[in-house]
Every structure is written in structure tokens, then in C-alpha cells.
Amino acid sequence: MISRDELxxxxxxxxxxxxxxxxxxxxxCPLLAVTTNVVNGVxxxxxxxxxxxxxxxxxxxxxxxxxxxxxxxxxxxxVAALVTVVDLLxxxxxxxxxxxxxxxxxxxVTNCIVLARVEAFANKNPPLQAAFDGVxxxxxxxxxxxxxxxxxxLIGGGTLFSGIDxxxxxxxxxxxxxxxxxxxxLAMLPPGAFILLGCLIAWKNWxxxxxxxxxxxxxxxxxxxxxxxxxx
Amino acid sequence: xxxxxxxxTAPVMAVRTAVILLIFVIAFTSLLAAAHLWTRPAxxxxxxxxxxxxxxxxxxxxxxxxxxLADSRRLAPxxxxxxxxxxxxxLARKGGRASALVFEAAAADGYAGRIRLLLAxxxxxxxxxxxxxxxxxxxxxxxxxxxxxxRNKERPWIRQFDGLSxxxxxxxxxxxxxxxxxxxxxxxxxxxxRAVIKxxxxxxxxxxxxxxxxxxxxxAGK
Numbered sequence: 001m002i003s004r005d006e007l008x009x010x011x012x013x014x015x016x017x018x019x020x021x022x023x024x025x026x027x028x029c030p031l032l033a034v035t036t037n038v039v040n041g042v043x044x045x046x047x048x049x050x051x052x053x054x055x056x057x058x059x060x061x062x063x064x065x066x067x068x069x070x071x072x073x074x075x076x077x078x079v080a081a082l083v084t085v086v087d088l089l090x091x092x093x094x095x096x097x098x099x100x101x102x103x104x105x106x107x108x109v110t111n112c113i114v115l116a117r118v119e120a121f122a123n124k125n126p127p128l129q130a131a132f133d134g135v136x137x138x139x140x141x142x143x144x145x146x147x148x149x150x151x152x153x154l155i156g157g158g159t160l161f162s163g164i165d166x167x168x169x170x171x172x173x174x175x176x177x178x179x180x181x182x183x184x185x186l187a188m189l190p191p192g193a194f195i196l197l198g199c200l201i202a203w204k205n206w207x208x209x210x211x212x213x214x215x216x217x218x219x220x221x222x223x224x225x226x227x228x229x230x231x232x
Numbered sequence: 233x234x235x236x237x238x239x240x241t242a243p244v245m246a247v248r249t250a251v252i253l254l255i256f257v258i259a260f261t262s263l264l265a266a267a268h269l270w271t272r273p274a275x276x277x278x279x280x281x282x283x284x285x286x287x288x289x290x291x292x293x294x295x296x297x298x299x300x301l302a303d304s305r306r307l308a309p310x311x312x313x314x315x316x317x318x319x320x321x322x323l324a325r326k327g328g329r330a331s332a333l334v335f336e337a338a339a340a341d342g343y344a345g346r347i348r349l350l351l352a353x354x355x356x357x358x359x360x361x362x363x364x365x366x367x368x369x370x371x372x373x374x375x376x377x378x379x380x381x382x383r384n385k386e387r388p389w390i391r392q393f394d395g396l397s398x399x400x401x402x403x404x405x406x407x408x409x410x411x412x413x414x415x416x417x418x419x420x421x422x423x424x425x426r427a428v429i430k431x432x433x434x435x436x437x438x439x440x441x442x443x444x445x446x447x448x449x450x451x452a453g454k
Binding site for chain 2: 074078
């Protein structure tokens with residue numbers, strides 16, 4: 001079973017301390033390609049949560065059968081097979097949802113975060129803990145990608161939640177900036193994703209440095225890293 | 233006093249590891265095969281339903297009274313269609329006379345892989361509609377060729393093709409505005425529309441060249 005302490009540690013690691021995008025910097029390929037808006041970021045994360053939880057449980061259950069020397073090929077085999085099975089099952093059984101999530105599922109194969117959690121956590125822990133690890137790592141990815149996608153579409157086009165009508169027909173994206181906002185193409189292109197991700201990482205490090213300074217009774221750092229607005 | 237641990241020799245270890253890996257490969261390949269077999273009927277059914285829905289988007293319902301999926305024919309691979317494999321075309325008839333052809337084409341030079349298109353052309357050579365059926369263009373950037381991803385909901389990009397024909401639009405105008413043509417494109421993502429425009433143009437030329445064959449009742453592919 002799982003103790004309360006264990007659960008909260010897994011949760012803190014996934015959501016903040018070991019955040020897959022901000023600390024482990026894993027899964028950049030889908031992260032950069034897909035996070036052009038909030039909806040895409042959230043959808044990719046949801047697909048990743050499902051796959052990561054299943055892959056973690058599978059590996060944690062089989063961990064005593066996998067020889068140490070060949071664990072990586074076996075992990076790759078398991079992850080690739082499970083991604084494909086999830087893709088097929090979604091397509092057959094939840095076709096409406098598949099039309100929305102479907103294009104993101106194959107992207108997960110290229111996402112090393114799944115392999116990383118399998119190797120770093122599921123390989124050494126029981127299935128239940130591994131399931132929680134997969135879910136919370138995915139939720140950590142979800143808020144980060146949603147934030148990144150939101151910043152990119154807001155700066156890039158002045159909107160928020162574009163594409164929401166694909167998920168919830170009838171809902172309209174928000175136009176936050178005036179309609180004549182010219183847009184900043186850089187934010188929509190991969191370099192913009194890199195720059196904004198860098199700003200988010202700097203922000204996280206700044207928050208942590210401040211918290212650490214407060215804990216040790218000192219004043220905050222005199223020169224915080226660049227604020228978020230320095231992207232352009 | 234612990235008994236001496238028996239360490240297996242290297243060849244034994246190698247064989248054992250290989251066998252374990254093999255077992256994993258067999259187990260997970262079987263899982264894949266089982267999932268594939270189990271889900272195939274449902275996936276095919278959903279794909280057929282989607283196909284009819286898609287045909288409905290390019291072909292106005294008033295133009296035909298026959299069962300389209302039954303009136304299909306195979307088209308041989310053709311450079312004009314951008315396809316290296318056979319494809320399926322559907323002949324729309326009204327009162328027994330051919331009125332339009334629904335067929336597939338592809339653009340090979342998209343930003344990321346092939347872009348597959350479904351076109352409907354009336355018997356007089358007018359383009360009734362174009363839809364993108366499959367693509368891997370960048371989400372949020374090049375994917376506006378799909379109307380439901382297009383931000384311009386009133387007049388999605390792909391509808392610029394509606395009603396055009398080779399007779400009405402000269403060869404040089406089949407380009408994006410940036411290249412001196414008549415088609416709009418979103419700044420920063422012109423590779424995708426260029427590929428689509430070129431493919432549509434080529435497909436129209438293909439239909440013009442093979443018009444007799446394509447619109448006769450018995451079909452070309454038989």
C-alpha cells in the first residue's frame with residue numbers, strides 16, 4: 001500500500017520539484033511542436049498522463065522479471081507497444097475523443113519523459129506508487145504546457161483557448177488583446193517556445209531561490225533572473 | 233558460513249538474457265496483434281462513416297441520387313494525382329447521368345510528409361470542393377488547411393477553391409499571393425498552402441486530360 005508521506009512526496013516531485021518540463025527538461029520535441037495554444041498543451045498532457053500511468057504500472061509489475069542489462073530495450077518495447085495499443089483502443093472505442101486526442105498519442109512515442117519515469121521510478125517501486133508517479137508527472141506537465149501554450153497564443157495572436165471548439169463544440173476562443181493586435185509570430189514558432197520555456201525555468205528557479213533565502217532568514221536575492229516580460 | 237554463489241559463465245548469461253528479451257518481444261508483439269485484430273472492425277466502420285461525412289463536405293447533396301460508396305471505381309496511380317498507389321473515386325450521378333467525381337489526391341511537398349486531399353469536380357470541370365483528409369503539418373501553424381482548425385470560421389482557407397476551374401483561373405494564378413498568385417496564405421506558414429494549391433491544380437489538369445474516361449459510366453479502372 002501507499003503511505004500519506006509517500007503520496008505527498010510523489011505529488012510534490014511531479015507537480016513542482018521534479019517537474020518534467022521545468023526541471024528534467026524532458027519531452028521537448030512534442031512540447032515545442034504542440035504548445036502553440038492552451039488546448040493543444042492540455043490535450044497532449046492528458047494523452048501523456050494516460051500512457052505514462054499505464055506504462056509505469058506495467059513496468060513496475062514486471063520489474064522483477066526484467067534483467068538489469070537489457071532493461072532499456074525492454075522498456076522501449078513496453079512503452080512503444082502500450083502507446084500503440086492505447087492509440088488503437090481509443091480509435092475503436094472512444095472515437096469522438098480520439099478525433100481530439102488522437103493526433104497527440106503517436107507524439108508520445110517521441111516523448112522521453114515516459115521512458116525516463118519508467119527507468120527512474122517504476123523500475124524501483126511497486127505498481128501503485130508508479131501509477132501515482134505517472135499521473136502526477138503528467139499533471140506537472142499539464143500545468144506547465146498549459147501555461148506555456150497560453151503565453152504563446154496570447155503573445156503570438158492575442159487569443160486564449162483557440163481550438164476549444166474542437167473539444168467542446170460551441171465554445172469560442174477568448175480574444176484578450178484588441179482584434180487589431182498584429183501578433184508576434186516568434187512566439188508561435190519553435191524559437192519562441194524555447195525562449196518562453198527558458199523564462200519559465202528562470203521564474204521557477206527565482207521562486208525557489210527566494211523561498212530558500214526566506215527559510216535561511218536572509219533577504220531575497222538582490223538580482224533576480226530576468227522577469228517574464230523580457231521575451232521579445 | 234555462506235555457500236559460494238554460483239556465477240553463471242558469460243555465454244550462459246548471454247543466452248539467458250537473449251531468451252528473456254525474446255520472450256518480452258513475443259509477449260508484447262502478441263499484445264499488439266491482439267489489439268489490432270480486436271479493434272480493426274470498429275476502426276474500419278468509423279473510417280467509412282467519416283468518409284461519407286467527408287464526401288458530404290465536398291459534394292453538395294443535391295448533385296447526386298445514387299449510392300456513392302457502391303458506385304466507386306479504382307483509379308490507377310497517376311502523377312497528376314500525386315499518388316503512387318491505387319485510389320478510390322466515386323461517381324456522382326443524378327437521374328442516371330454522371331454529374332461529378334469525388335476522388336483523392338495528395339501533395340508530396342508539404343512541410344511534414346504527404347497531405348492527402350479529397351476533391352469533388354463537376355462534369356463541366358468546376359471544382360465543387362476540396363478537403364484535407366490527412367496531414368502532419370505543424371499543429372497551430374500549418375494546420376489551418378483543415379477548416380475546423382482554421383481561425384477564420386466564416387471563410388476557411390480551403391474554401392477558396394470552391395467554384396474555381398482551369399478555365400476561370402489561369403496557370404500563373406495557382407499560387408499564393410506572396411508568389412504572385414490569387415490565393416491567400418497565413419504568414420509564416422506558406423509551405424503548406426503552396427503544396428495544397430499545387431496538388432489541386434495538378435489534380436484538375438488530370439481530370440481535364442482524362443475527362444472522357446473518368447466520367448463514363450463504366451469507369452476507367454475496371
